[in-house]
Amino acid sequence: MPSDSPLSTDAATAVAWVFGQPVADVPQDLFIPPDALQVVLIGFEGPLDLLLYLIRKQNLNVLDIPMIQITQQYLAYINEMHERELDLTAEYLLMAAILIEIKSRLLLPKPPIIEEETDDPRAELVRRLLQYEQIKFAAAQLDELPRAGRDFAWAYLPLEIIATPKPPQVSVSDLQQAWLNILARAKHQQHHQIFQEALSVRVQMSEILRRLQKEKSCLFSELFRKTDNLALVVVNFIAILELVKEGSIQICQSTPYEAIEIRVK
Structure with a gap:
């Protein structure tokens, strides 16, 4: 851009910039209060911060x-x-009194003979300054670490968690009561015909598993037919207990005192 262009001339003579545009003349009716341009260049977090700044x-x-x-x-x-009519906290005034006291103690004449070495009046102030400097340095290091919301944002990914409802466990008393009901029903099917019947627990276990694989679940009472005799009922019940022991089936109950259900595990 040529140096004699209007833009470069205005930029050289500008007294201020307003919204990126140079202003060459000050308005005649512009009023600036006497205290409007007072600026505190350095702000301190407390009297120890001010003392440490003066020392360093x-x-x-x-x-x-x-x-x-x-x-x-x-x-x-x-x-x-x-x-400048700025409000000073009581901590600054208290520190001023402490400094004046330490200064006065140092200016007092010392006795000619000192049997024991007296403590330095500045010792407590030095300890507080060193401790404050360590805390300030640690805080600065922590501030340099990445901070959520300032240096990065969290990424939220909604995930639908499918929780499989766990049916309540069946109590022993409920299972015992259901078994007694099956036995009471089987007693009505007793007869006086005597014949040899081959009963196998493994065979009953296989039949129960085949049925549950088709139906997925059934009631406990449905595994016992009304026409089954007492021996078959006992063998069938033992087969159910063996399947539960092996972990092949699961005995559950929707609510207390409801019908007991048998499911494939």
Whole structure:
């Protein structure tokens, strides 16, 4: 772009930029309040933060703080904040009193003979400053870590979880009562004909499994026919117990005192 173009001339003489456009003249009716341009360049999180800033800015040894110099700089900052009519918390004023007290104790004359070495008045302040610096450094490291909502967002993938309902377990008393009902019904089918009948538990187990594979489930009472004699009923019941023991079938009940159901497992 040529240097004598209108845009470059306006940019060179501009006193301000408004929405990306140079402004060359200040409006005659523009009123700027006296305190409108007061800006606090450095904000501190507390009196320890301010002290640590003053020490590190001047490369001072935190273990040997020049209390006169630091106290004067700290009080100057407090006075400047007061002149700008900014609210100071009680912590800043309390720290100012502590600095003045330490400064006064250091200026007091020492006795000529010291039997025991007295504690340094700055020791507690140094300990608090070092502890605060460690916490501040750790907080800065934590702030650099990726944070959800600031550096990345969570990806939500809705998944439909199909939960297979587990039927309630059958109590022993319910199974016993159902078995007694089957026995009572079988007693009415007794007769006086005597003949030899070959009964096998394995055969009954196979028949029960074949039936359940077709029907998937049936009632406990349906596995016993009304015409079955007592011996067949007993063998059939033993076959059911063996299948349950092997884990081939499952005995369940929808609600208490309801009919017992046999299912393929």
